[in-house]
Amino acid sequence: MKKINKNAWVSDLFQLFVEAKVTLFPYIPDAGNAKLIELAEAHSDTRPVLLTSEEEGVAICAGADLVGERGVLCMQSSGVGNCPNFLSFVSGGNFPILMMVSMRGDYGEQNPWQYPMGSAVEPILKAMGVLTFRVDKRQDLEGAAVASLSASGKGGQAAALILGQRFLGAKAF
Amino acid sequence: MQLPDVALDRKEVLSFLIPSMKNILFIAGLAGSSKDAAGLTNDGDNLFTMAGCMGAAVSMGLGVALCAPKKNVVVITGDGELLMNLGSLASVANMAPENLSILCIDNGCHGETGGQVGHTSKSTDLAKIAEGAGFTSVMVLAKQEELEAGAKFLVRAKPPRFLLVRVTDSPPTNFKRNLDPAQCRIRFRQAYLMDQSK
Numbered sequence: 050m051k052k053i054n055k056n057a058w059v060s061d062l063f064q065l066f067v068e069a070k071v072t073l074f075p076y077i078p079d080a081g082n083a084k085l086i087e088l089a090e091a092h093s094d095t096r097p098v099l100l101t102s103e104e105e106g107v108a109i110c111a112g113a114d115l116v117g118e119r120g121v122l123c124m125q126s127s128g129v130g131n132c133p134n135f136l137s138f139v140s141g142g143n144f145p146i147l148m149m150v151s152m153r154g155d156y157g158e159q160n161p162w163q164y165p166m167g168s169a170v171e172p173i174l175k176a177m178g179v180l181t182f183r184v185d186k187r188q189d190l191e192g193a194a195v196a197s198l199s200a201s202g203k204g205g206q207a208a209a210l211i212l213g214q215r216f217l218g219a220k221a222f
Numbered sequence: 223m224q225l226p227d228v229a230l231d232r233k234e235v236l237s238f239l240i241p242s243m244k245n246i247l248f249i250a251g252l253a254g255s256s257k258d259a260a261g262l263t264n265d266g267d268n269l270f271t272m273a274g275c276m277g278a279a280v281s282m283g284l285g286v287a288l289c290a291p292k293k294n295v296v297v298i299t300g301d302g303e304l305l306m307n308l309g310s311l312a313s314v315a316n317m318a319p320e321n322l323s324i325l326c327i328d329n330g331c332h333g334e335t336g337g338q339v340g341h342t343s344k345s346t347d348l349a350k351i352a353e354g355a356g357f358t359s360v361m362v363l364a365k366q367e368e369l370e371a372g373a374k375f376l377v378r379a380k381p382p383r384f385l386l387v388r389v390t391d392s393p394p395t396n397f398k399r400n401l402d403p404a405q406c407r408i409r410f411r412q413a414y415l416m417d418q419s420k
Contacts, residue, residue, distance in 0.1 A: 073288060096288065098317060101309025108278040112249065112285020115270060115407065116293075116414050120285065138275050142403030 058187060059084040062194055066095075066121055069198040071147070073098060073113050073120035075106035081151020081217050082123040103128030107135040110146040119202075122148045126155070127166045129173055136177035139207045147201040148179065148209040156185075157219030170211065179207040185215045228364045232327050232389040236262040236298070238369040239325065239376060239387070243268065246294045247286055247414070251279035251303035253334035254394030255327055259298045261395030267413035273401050277306030280324060284314050287322035287382075290414065294321050296376070301328040301342045308351060314382050315356030323376050323383040324352070329391050337391055352384035364388040 063085055074089040075098040076082055089095040100106050106122035113120045129150060139146050153160070154167015171181050180200050182193040193210055200208040236258055240246070243262075248269040250259035256271035263269045272278060283297035304311075304326050314322060330343030342348060349362045359379035363372045363386070375385055400406055 073285070075285075098284070098288070099313065101312055102307070104277070105281040105284075105307065105310050105313055108275075108281035109285035109288075111278075112282040112287075113289045114285075115282075115410050116247075116286055116290040117411065117418075118289035135275050135278050138272065138278070138403050142407045144407060 056084050058190055059088065062190065063088040063092075065191070065194045065198065067092065069119070069202060071119045071121050071198075072096060073109065073118065074123060075100050075109045075120055076123035077103055077106075077125065077128050079123070079125040079151050080220065081125065081212055082149065085123060085149075103131040104135045106148075107132050107139060107146060111138060111142070111144045114144050114146065119147070122146065124148065124150060126150050126152045126170045127163065129170045130166050133173055133177050136179065136207070140178040143205060144207065145201045145205045146207050147197060148174075148207075149212065150209055151212045151217060152214045153220075155214035155219075157214055159219065159222040174209050177207075179209050181209050181211050183211040183213055185213045187216065189216070228388045228390055230364060230366065230369075230387065230389045231392050232258055232329060232387075233261070233392070233395050235327070235369065235387050235389065236325075239372050239385070240296065241373060245292075246296055247290060247410075249279050249283040249286060249295065249297050251297075251299040252276055253300065253303070254329070255279070255298045255300045255303065256399065257394040257397050258327065260399035261397040265397065265399040267409045270406055270410045271399055272403075276303050277310070279303060280307060280310040280314060283322060283324070284310070284317065284319065287319040288317065291319075291321055293414075295319075295323070297322070297324045299324065299326050300333075301326060301330065301348060302332045302340055304348060305341060305346070308355075311352055311355035311357070311384070315352075318382055320381050322381060323385065324357075325376070325385045325387065328386055328388050330388075331391050333391065333394065349384065349386045352386075357382060357384045359383040360386075362386045362388065 110120035154163035287295040
C-alpha cells in the first residue's frame, strides 16, 4: 500500500513562500509549523529565527521590510494575544507583514485552556487591521496562501494565513 | 532618583560613542532614546525611531541586521524599554548577527512618564542579563573618561555587542522628530534601497 505523506502540503506552502521571496521565518515552535521551520532551516535562501515571544517577530518582520526583505511570522493561535501592541506600528506605519497562525481552541479542541485565545484570534487581528485568510480544507490552502502573500506583497497590507484545526487536525488529550 | 557613581549627561554621550555614522543604520526605542538618536542623526533617513510599541527596538534592529548584512546596525534603547522585552536579548545572542550593537541608555527611571523609579536603580543589572542571554561582548560605562573606550567597543568588540551607558536622570535631547511611522518607514526604506542600487 502506498504511504500517504500527510505533510505534503507543508512543502507546497514553503515553495509558495520561497517563490514570493520570503527569506526570514521568525517563529515560536508549534506542531503546526514544525515541518515548515525544518524546511526553512534546510533551504539556502531562508532562515528561521527562534523567538521568546511572538511580538518579537512582528518587529523583526518590520525590520526586514525596512531594508526591502520579507518575513513570515509563524506561531500558534495563543501567540496572537502577545502581538497587538506591536501591531500598532504595523497599522500606523503600513508595514505589510505576514503571519502564519496554526490554530488551537478551534474545531475538535479538547484542551479548555485553548478556547479563549482561539476564539479571539480573528477579532484581535481584525481590530489591529490585519487581513485574515483562513484554511479549513486542504483545497483552501494554495488559494489562501497566495492571497495572503499578494495582500502582504504588492497589496501593501498586513495579512495572516490562518490554518484551522479542521485542516491541521486536533491534538488528543 | 539618581544612580550612584554616575555623572554622565545623556545628551552628551551619543556623539562621543558614535563619532562616525558612515554605513550605520539606527533603530531607536521610544521616548528619550529616540530623541537622543534623532539629535545625533538630525532625524536622518538612516534612523527609524518609535514613539510607542515599548520593547520593540531590539527586535526591529535584529530584523534589519539579519536582512542588511553589509550595514552596521545600532539599536539605541533605554532601561525601561529594554526591560519590557528582555527575551529579545536571548534571540539576538543566539542568532549572533555580526553587524548588530545594542546601546542601552540607563537612567534608572521612566523619564517620559515623570521620572518614576525603575528596576535598574535598585537590584536589576541589565549588563548581567545581557551576559546571561549569551552576549559575548558586554561593556558598562558611567564616566566621561570611559567614553573613548566605549566608542572603540562599538567598532572592535566581537559582535553582537551590548553597551550599557549609565547616565543621570537629566532630560533627553530636545529634538522634534517626525512621529508619522508611515512617512518614517518610506524614508528609511527608500534611502536604504537607493544606497544599495548604487
